[in-house]
Amino acid sequence: MDMYVVIGGGSAGYVAGSVLGREGKEVVVIEKGKFGGVCVNSGCVPSIFLSDISFLFSRLNEIGNYKGLEISVTDSKGNFFSKRNEIIEYLSNAGKELVKNSGAEVIEGEAKIVSPNEVEVEGKRISFDKLIIATGSIPLKPSIKGIERAISEDEAVNLNYVPSSLVVIGGGYAGVEIAQIYARLGSEVTLITRGKIMKYLDEDGQKIIKDSLEWDGVELIENCEVEEIREQEVVTKKGMRKKGEIVVYATGRKPNFPKGIDKLGIKYNDNGIVVNDLLQTTNSRVYSAGDVIDKEKKVAHVAMLEGIISALNSSGKMERIDYFSVPQVVYTDPQIGIVGNRKLAVKECKFPLSATTRAIIKGLREGYAKIGVDEKGKIVYGEVVADVAEELVNELAIAIKAGMTCKDLALTALVHPSLSESMINACRGFFNLDVDRFKDKNA
Numbered sequence: 337m338d339m340y341v342v343i344g345g346g347s348a349g350y351v352a353g354s355v356l357g358r359e360g361k362e363v364v365v366i367e368k369g370k371f372g373g374v375c376v377n378s379g380c381v382p383s384i385f386l387s388d389i390s391f392l393f394s395r396l397n398e399i400g401n402y403k404g405l406e407i408s409v410t411d412s413k414g415n416f417f418s419k420r421n422e423i424i425e426y427l428s429n430a431g432k433e434l435v436k437n438s439g440a441e442v443i444e445g446e447a448k449i450v451s452p453n454e455v456e457v458e459g460k461r462i463s464f465d466k467l468i469i470a471t472g473s474i475p476l477k478p479s480i481k482g483i484e485r486a487i488s489e490d491e492a493v494n495l496n497y498v499p500s501s502l503v504v505i506g507g508g509y510a511g512v513e514i515a516q517i518y519a520r521l522g523s524e525v526t527l528i529t530r531g532k533i534m535k536y537l538d539e540d541g542q543k544i545i546k547d548s549l550e551w552d553g554v555e556l557i558e559n560c561e562v563e564e565i566r567e568q569e570v571v572t573k574k575g576m577r578k579k580g581e582i583v584v585y586a587t588g589r590k591p592n593f594p595k596g597i598d599k600l601g602i603k604y605n606d607n608g609i610v611v612n613d614l615l616q617t618t619n620s621r622v623y624s625a626g627d628v629i630d631k632e633k634k635v636a637h638v639a640m641l642e643g644i645i646s647a648l649n650s651s652g653k654m655e656r657i658d659y660f661s662v663p664q665v666v667y668t669d670p671q672i673g674i675v676g677n678r679k680l681a682v683k684e685c686k687f688p689l690s691a692t693t694r695a696i697i698k699g700l701r702e703g704y705a706k707i708g709v710d711e712k713g714k715i716v717y718g719e720v721v722a723d724v725a726e727e728l729v730n731e732l733a734i735a736i737k738a739g740m741t742c743k744d745l746a747l748t749a750l751v752h753p754s755l756s757e758s759m760i761n762a763c764r765g766f767f768n769l770d771v772d773r774f775k776d777k778n779a
């Protein structure tokens with residue numbers, strides 16, 4: 337029987353190993369740290385846990401006012417940090433147990449590639465017929481004087497206290513999320529970014545995030561570089577000095593290649609391992625999945641799908657990866673969800689949450705759903721700004737994957753009252769059927 341080796345027990349690796357285990361293959365999953373990888377231990381799980389807590393702190397009073405309730409929320413003991421740690425522990429263990437439960441073997445230690453068909457872990461050699469590399473990514477340390485005083489984004493979401501002041505360097509997904517979380521928990525936060533904040537978003541999205549950060553008291557400094565990190569202080573190239581008990585760099589990530597990768601004769605570059613749409617590398621016995629791949633969307637849900645596809649293909653199937661319908665979310669408040677490719681849209685319609693009954697009941701004033709279609713009316717882009725954009729954008733991802741047109745969605749009944757109605761109303765806008773909003777007579 338063929339021997340399969342999966343290196344890495346993160347989002348991609350634990351899924352790939354489990355799929356092969358369930359197929360009855362002889363497979364080992366090798367993990368050098370904790371199962372669940374970045375997502376569970378220092379990414380999605382801790383950051384979204386803290387985001388939920390900071391959302392509660394910030395919103396309950398506001399919603400209380402809106403709905404005529406008196407609400408007071410305090411957590412002077414920071415008990416939520418231990419709850420976060422408990423959840424991480426639970427999910428990491430669950431990941432390992434799921435792999436074992438599938439029938440795969442788990443080996444703990446660092447895998448090194450020692451020949452074209454062998455890896456070595458803790459001095460023990462394991463031969464493989466098929467290899468899946470799922471070794472993820474690590475934070476990219478910027479070259480700034482004093483950077484050793486700063487912590488990475490992975491460490492920032494695992495702090496066990498709320499610092500009095502925090503400087504975040506980097507205005508991408510992780511930077512803005514971390515800035516907002518700690519501002520809401522009580523830190524004095526400065527966010528410094530070399531260019532514009534969230535450059536992947538259009539101006540609407542950037543404005544929403546800027547307004548939201550401003551509302552939370554985050555000082556945002558764009559188009560500015562950090563020159564030096566000193567004890568409790570950051571100095572910018574423009575000569576500004578900002579107080580930072582903690583300084584966080586959220587300046588991107590780089591692929592984490594396993595040692596000895598060159599023995600496999602596969603192609604890779606600064607952004608990762610080169611694969612085709614079957615997730616096969618330039619060596620037909622070696623597949624790769626997750627953040628270590630050379631690709632655009634480095635998120636956990638893609639890593640998990642790649643885990644499935646790399647496992648199926650390494651065992652003889654021919655499933656192709658489709659990145660077009662992959663949604664992405666910025667976990668700020670409000671959240672911003674995007675899916676598809678705006679450049680392919682020839683027409684767009686937008687519907688505000690303020691005209692959506694469920695949003696009015698909830699007390700949500702900002703946000704919208706925007707749909708973009710191609711010349712045939714097929715939905716090719718979706719953008720949702722709402723407190724649950726994470727769920728709404730998934731619905732648009734399904735619509736895009738299914739090849740639906742805006743007419744299909746416009747003539748679909750979704751539950752009333754629900755936030756999802758903002759999306760069908762955006763589609764109804766293409767046909768002048770968005771009757772829940774006041775029409776702009778000048779448009």
Ligand SMILES: Cc1cc2nc3c(=O)[nH]c(=O)nc-3n(C[C@H](O)[C@H](O)[C@H](O)COP(=O)(O)OP(=O)(O)OC[C@H]3O[C@@H](n4cnc5c(N)ncnc54)[C@H](O)[C@@H]3O)c2cc1C
Nearest residue numbers: 344346347348368369373374375379447472626627635636
């Ligand atoms: C702060 C933050 C927030 C995030 N939030 C989100 C979010 O909300 N939603 C989302 O979708 N994504 C989010 N991400 C991204 C997400 O965490 C990654 O896309 C995902 O973890 C990638 O999974 P992976 O399996 O490719 O890699 P990883 O999770 O990095 O797992 C790789 C694993 O391989 C192991 N490993 C590496 N080398 C070896 C070796 N030689 N031998 C043995 N084991 C090895 C590592 O220890 C690790 O456990 C976030 C990331 C960060 C940093």
